[in-house]
Every structure is written in structure tokens, then in C-alpha cells.
Amino acid sequence: MTTRRSFLGRTTAAGVMAGLAASPAAAEDGSGAPADALAGRRRGARDAIVAVNSGMRSHYAALKADLIAQLSPVLVVQNDAKGGRFTLVHNGTQESLHPVGEVFELAKSVSHVPLGVFSIIAPHVSDRIPNVPGADRIDSHDLAMVAFKDTANTDWITPLRQYADTLAAARRELDQAGIPPEMVVSCERVLDGALSFIEVSTVARSFDIRSFEDFSHSVYAGIRTNMRYAAEAQIAGVQDVLRKWRARIGEEAWRDLYTVVLSQWATSELNQNSIIIRPCMNPAKVSTHLIDLPAAEPLSDPVSVALDNLARIVQDNIAAELVFPSDRAAADALKGPQDLLADEILDQLSAATPGAAAHSAPVGAGRGVCPVTRRGSASQQDGTAHDL
Structure with a gap:
């Protein structure tokens, strides 16, 4: 994890290396000392300075280790x-x-079926942006990165059939899982839709994004029902354990x-x-x-x-x-x-740099064009929001 401390440490080290890039064979500084002696003294001086930060890190780590126990x-x-x-x-x-009831995991497991199918076939999807409702939100470069295999390649068939075996096994056991009847129906809808898509695609040895979209759209209502059951289970489980622990440690500690x-x-x-x-x-x-x-x-x-x-x-x-x-x-x-x-x-970045080419955002570009938006005046810097 990058922290401001590690960042500062790298910055210091980078400064040291930049200084060392100077050739030791450079001319003397007028003191009569040879270039390699001057470089040695500079190295020692810079090491002494860097040791200050090393000492800070050591003491900072010691405080942190003691604090963890408190x-x-x-x-x-x-x-x-x-x-x-x-x-x-x-x-x-x-x-x-x-603390969350098992219904949460069961509901989410079946709801993830379309994503499981997509993960198998995605490399074989054409890198041309398809004519789907969200086409304008698909980044062409992202699509090209995901769809990295030839559409004529059929090595997706075997893993997709294997996944179908997993789905069929779950479908056969739904009635024995002890889940709410409404959720049984929603899970059947999702699993049956996926099995149908897999059967048609593997027999034809081809698919297209439109057929996948038709499948995913057909099971969406079932997924929404499962999401409701998952949310209910999570809320109930989390709130219950929080009440239990709050009563145990008392209001003052809580x-x-x-x-x-x-x-x-x-x-x-x-x-x-x-x-x-x-x-x-x-x-x-x-x-x-x-x-x-x-x-x-x-x-x-x-x-x-x-x-x-x-x-x-x-x-x-x-x-x-x-x-x-x-x-x-x-x-x-x-x-x-x-x-x-x-x-x-x-x-410093907001100041004009002589000789640097200014970046011009495309006409009509929104805020998302540049990842850095300069913050306001110091009076606005209350520490609660960073426009980055």
C-alpha cells in the first residue's frame, strides 16, 4: 500500500540517485580534491541526511506497534x-x-450465473462495439482488451459445457435447499435461462453479443428477486450481531x-x-x-x-x-x-512551464477529462473533501 511516507521516502531516494548520476570524473570544484573524493563526501553527506528519515520510520513503526495493542x-x-x-x-x-444467514450466499451464487457465462465467452466476443442499449458507454479500447481471441476460435465450448453441468446440478437440488418458495422460482428462472443459452450456443458452435444480451435480459427479474433476499439476510444478520456486541461492551465504549x-x-x-x-x-x-x-x-x-x-x-x-x-x-x-x-x-502543476505544450481538452469535454481538478482556496480546504 502506498502511503505518503513511502512516497516521501522514494522521493528522497530519487534525489540521491539523480545526484549520483553526475560523472565522478567531473572537474574539481577548486578545492584541489579529486572528483572521486568529492563524490565520496557527497555520498556520505547524503547518506547522513537520508538516515534522518530512516530514524523517523523506525520510531514511527515502534509507536504503531505499541499502539496496535491499545x-x-x-x-x-x-x-x-x-x-x-x-x-x-x-x-x-x-x-x-x-453473522449473515446462508440465504445471502445462495441468492448471490445464482445471481452471478450471467457473469460466469460472460467470463467464459468474453474473449471471443467481437471487438466491434455491438448495437446494444449501452453501446455508447462501452469503451472501445476496454472492449478490445477483453475480446482478445478470434471469434472463430471455439475453445469456449468445453468450459461452457462444464459450467452447464454445474448449473444443472444446482437446478436439480433447488427444491431441497430449504429456501423461500419465491426464491426457488427466481433461481429456476436464472438457471434455466443460462442452460438454454449454453445449449443453443454450444450446439451451433457460435454465439453473438445479441443472443447473450437476450439471455441476460430474460433472467434479470429473477436476479432482482434474489438481490432482495440477499439484502434482507445481510441487514438482519449484521444488525443482530451489532446489537449483541453493543450490549456486551456497553454504550460508553460503543x-x-x-x-x-x-x-x-x-x-x-x-x-x-x-x-x-x-x-x-x-x-x-x-x-x-x-x-x-x-x-x-x-x-x-x-x-x-x-x-x-x-x-x-x-x-x-x-x-x-x-x-x-x-x-x-x-x-x-x-x-x-x-x-x-x-x-x-x-x-506547481498549475503554473505554466516554459516550453511545455499546453493540454487542450476537446470541445464539450466534461470534468472527467483531466484526473486532477485544482482545489479551491485555503479557506475551502476543511479536510472533508478532496477534488481528486
């Missing part, structure tokens, strides 16, 4: 296929469980609860567990104590990762006001996810 109470949520693994850390103890929700980037904004947890926390602290933490892949030790990141946040919250007592914007940057150098870089 963090309490903390709720850690690792999003997963079962609705989330919840862990309560309180006064040196931990309890972990999956008011200071930190929550770290770990998820993949694709679900880190408006994450389902964060939405449910938010109204159950202290409203005066939820904006700073509910932390959505995206991760690239599911973590082997989510609690340790959550506590490590939370310790950084907590100690930075205090350090910010003491290290930058006279600069509120800098303090807010140290306390939040903004890089500490962000404002300075934005200031």
Missing part, C-alpha cells in the same frame, strides 16, 4: 461471499463470526467504536456492510471512525491489516495537530488520505 473497541469487517467475516476487538480480546471495512476496490464505495453499520455507530464520530479500506485481493489476515492501518490513522490524527499547529491544511492532509505533498504538487 486499539479498542474496533470492528473489522472482511467482505466475502458469505456476507462478511466480522471481528470485534475489545480490551485485548477478539471474536470473529459470519461511542468510540472504530470500524474498518476491508473490501476490493470495486465494492469499496457504498459498500453494503458500511451502509448497514453506519447508522449503528455514534453519529458524531462516524465520519472519522468508519473507514473503508480497499484491498487488491482478499487478505489472509484481515484483522492485522485493519489494525495496522487504523494505528497509522489514529497516531496521525494526533501528530497532525502537533506537527502542523499553524497550518490547518497541512494538518488535515496528514490526518486524511490526501498525500502531504498534494497541494504543493498541484500548485
Whole structure:
């Protein structure tokens, strides 16, 4: 995970390497010392300076390690296929469980069928943008990256038939799963639609995006029903465990609860567990104590990762006001996810660079054209929103 500290460290190292790029055979500086001696002294001086940052990192890590043991109470949520693994850390103890009913996993499992089919056939889809309702929202380059195989290639047939075997097995067992009757019907609709699409496509040894769209559209109502059941199960399970843990630790401790929700980037904004947890926390602290933490892949030790990141946040919250007592914007940057150098870089990038070609946005281009929008005046920098 890149932090402003690692960024600053890399910047320092980059400066050192830039200095070393100068040839040791350069002319003497007038002191009479040979070039290699001057380079050696420069190397030693720069190493001494870099050691300052190394010392900071060592002491910072020591504080963080000690702080991790003090963090309490903390709720850690690792999003997963079962609705989330919840862990309560309180006064040196931990309890972990999956509070969401199994209906959640069953409903989502069947709802993912169209995505499973798509994942098999996608490389063979033509890279020409198809005539579908959302055609104007398809990026041609993205499509070309996904549809990287020849449309005449038929190596999708075997895996698609194998997936059909999995779907057929689930279809045969629906009545024995003990799920609500309405959900049985919705799952039948999804599975039957997929099996029909697979049968027609594999027999013909061809498919097109239109036939896939017809299939996905035909099962959408069933997916919506499953989504309703999944949401109901998740809300009930999460709220139940939160009530249980809140009663156990007491209202005074609950008011200071930190929550770290770990998820993949694709679900880190408006994450389902964060939405449910938010109204159950202290409203005066939820904006700073509910932390959505995206991760690239599911973590082997989510609690340790959550506590490590939370310790950084907590100690930075205090350090910010003491290290930058006279600069509120800098303090807010140290306390939040903004890089500490962000404002300075934005200031320098906004200044005209002699000889640099100016970028001209296409006529009618919206805000999304440039990834960086300069923030407003210092008076607007309250630390609550970053236009990046």
C-alpha cells in the first residue's frame, strides 16, 4: 500500500540517485580534491541526511506497534461471499463470526450465473462495439482488451459445457435447499435461462453479443428477486450481531467504536456492510471512525491489516495537530488520505512551464477529462473533501 511516507521516502531516494548520476570524473570544484573524493563526501553527506528519515520510520513503526495493542473497541469487517467475516476487538480480546444467514450466499451464487457465462465467452466476443442499449458507454479500447481471441476460435465450448453441468446440478437440488418458495422460482428462472443459452450456443458452435444480451435480459427479474433476499439476510444478520456486541461492551465504549471495512476496490464505495453499520455507530464520530479500506485481493489476515492501518490513522490524527499547529491544511492532509505533498504538487502543476505544450481538452469535454481538478482556496480546504 502506498502511503505518503513511502512516497516521501522514494522521493528522497530519487534525489540521491539523480545526484549520483553526475560523472565522478567531473572537474574539481577548486578545492584541489579529486572528483572521486568529492563524490565520496557527497555520498556520505547524503547518506547522513537520508538516515534522518530512516530514524523517523523506525520510531514511527515502534509507536504503531505499541499502539496496535491499545486499539479498542474496533470492528473489522472482511467482505466475502458469505456476507462478511466480522471481528470485534475489545480490551485485548477478539471474536470473529459470519453473522449473515446462508440465504445471502445462495441468492448471490445464482445471481452471478450471467457473469460466469460472460467470463467464459468474453474473449471471443467481437471487438466491434455491438448495437446494444449501452453501446455508447462501452469503451472501445476496454472492449478490445477483453475480446482478445478470434471469434472463430471455439475453445469456449468445453468450459461452457462444464459450467452447464454445474448449473444443472444446482437446478436439480433447488427444491431441497430449504429456501423461500419465491426464491426457488427466481433461481429456476436464472438457471434455466443460462442452460438454454449454453445449449443453443454450444450446439451451433457460435454465439453473438445479441443472443447473450437476450439471455441476460430474460433472467434479470429473477436476479432482482434474489438481490432482495440477499439484502434482507445481510441487514438482519449484521444488525443482530451489532446489537449483541453493543450490549456486551456497553454504550460508553460503543461511542468510540472504530470500524474498518476491508473490501476490493470495486465494492469499496457504498459498500453494503458500511451502509448497514453506519447508522449503528455514534453519529458524531462516524465520519472519522468508519473507514473503508480497499484491498487488491482478499487478505489472509484481515484483522492485522485493519489494525495496522487504523494505528497509522489514529497516531496521525494526533501528530497532525502537533506537527502542523499553524497550518490547518497541512494538518488535515496528514490526518486524511490526501498525500502531504498534494497541494504543493498541484500548485506547481498549475503554473505554466516554459516550453511545455499546453493540454487542450476537446470541445464539450466534461470534468472527467483531466484526473486532477485544482482545489479551491485555503479557506475551502476543511479536510472533508478532496477534488481528486
